Amino acid sequence: MTIVLGSNRYGKAENRIVRIYRDTPRHEIHDVSVSTALHGDFAAAHLVGDQLHVLPTDTQKQTAYSFAKEKGLLSIESYGIDLATHFVDHIEPVAGARIEIEEFAWERVVVDGAEHNHTWVRRGQEVRTAAISVEGTGPAQQVWVVGGLKDLVILKSTGSEFAGFMQDPYTLLQPTNDRVMATSVTAGWRFMTTDVDWEATYAGIKQILITQFATVHSLALQQTLYRMGEAVLEAYPFIAEIRLSAPNKHHFLYDLSPFNVANNDEVYHAADRPYGLIQATITHDDAPDAGPAWDSYTGLV
Template sequence: MIKLGVNQYGKAETRLVRVDRGDRHAITDLNVTTTLAGDLDATHLTGDNSGVLPTDTQKNTVYAFARDGVGEPEEFGLRLARHFVDTTPTITRARVRVEQYRWERITVDGEPAHHSFARAAGTRTATATYDGTTAWVVSGVEDLTVLNTTGSEFHGFHRDRYTTLAETTDRILATAVSANWRHESTDSPWAESFRDARAHLLAAFAETHSRSLQQTLHAMGERVLRHRDELVEVRLALPNKHHFLVDLEPFGLDNPGEVFFAADRPYGLIEGTVLRDGAPEEGLAWW
């Protein structure tokens, strides 16, 4: 017997830029992906599209909702998710992922510019899901590249016949942080929560004397949870951006830990979850 399995559809990566024109302009730069699921058997099995809300309509809805203002990306995602479920009879779950490209106001002679901006490091993310009864929100940051020039070790690891890696008590540790944190409710102080979570991730990376990137990952997630009571779970993916000491001996030169080759691949990829006591463990599958 053959049957239709789990399925969903939506509009990926709708680019949206909103300019709020007050005394000083403000910019909101988003990439929005909508994903809908529900009673969609007919369109798959017979081509009956009567229950399908076109993906083009989903795109248009994003733009129309932005006309009334965007606000925090979590709020915008929740508005859209609830709309799709509450207004489309066949849709029982909507998930809206929002990536916000952050811009900082340019300063000229110590004064903030009226309408000029520079792209800030790290992409803010928010994913809002609604199933008709319950809504939940996951916030985060991606591509937040950080580096420690010292304070990192890696030794004492298991060896087998294929191991060639040398042990080290002093290395460069660099990674591009992708972190997601789940809110206990849909009534969080979104802006403050994001600002503080990001700051605690950075502080933990800077302050942890690392004996492994896994240890650093745990320290980062733990610090966020200890300082933000509205969060119950932090998931991190940390690619190890390797920096290898260059051998300068063929040129008659020493290299006292100053010249490195920054490799882009292959790279170690460390992933893990840090949970508050009592929070359900959902495994390594992302929300």
């Protein structure tokens, strides 16, 4: 039996980059965490410690920071494409590059009824994400882009049921036709093109996810996830598929009877674990090859 080196890649993880645009009196801020990973002809580094073909991870970090100025950081998807393409096109041993990005939102401070030009507070909503993979050079070069979000915490106090489920001798859960439904959505959507208005598309997809969660009378979280994904694909034909992961953040009616207090669906215990975890992929039956951008995409099936 022969031992051989399998697939491998290396890079610099979680580079925290803040880009402030000062072109006008109203400044703009983009706050991201960028991770790079390269694969290619790096066998000698593993087998004999030869670093000749190894671009240091520190160099990858420096490139990521410099590109925030050189190429701009208005959209994480276009920035990621520029960064990945650079490594593949200009670093000879590199056959492919993968860039993962998280963006943290900031909200302008309001002073005397007006938005302040250069002061923000961190917004406690979702984290925007992207994964970009570039393989090969020249006319055969392929680019895959995945947009997404995580930590989109959303709750509705009614309009959700869970009944008619399978039962066996270990089933204790009681059916309900009216419950609190809450989750923290992680989503990723795979683009079939790079000719995209990244900012408008992200805002539109987020609004669709929220709207469907709010308006679909849910018989199960699975049904809600499907409707959310279906609506995204209907609205954006250039998206091949969307993957959704949603932990069921259970809210259990709290027993106030020991205190002779009526609890008419008003006081709940929010349980953080254990929790049901619902995941689904919604796609077109003729969707093209996913490519490596989906590989190990955090939190998704």
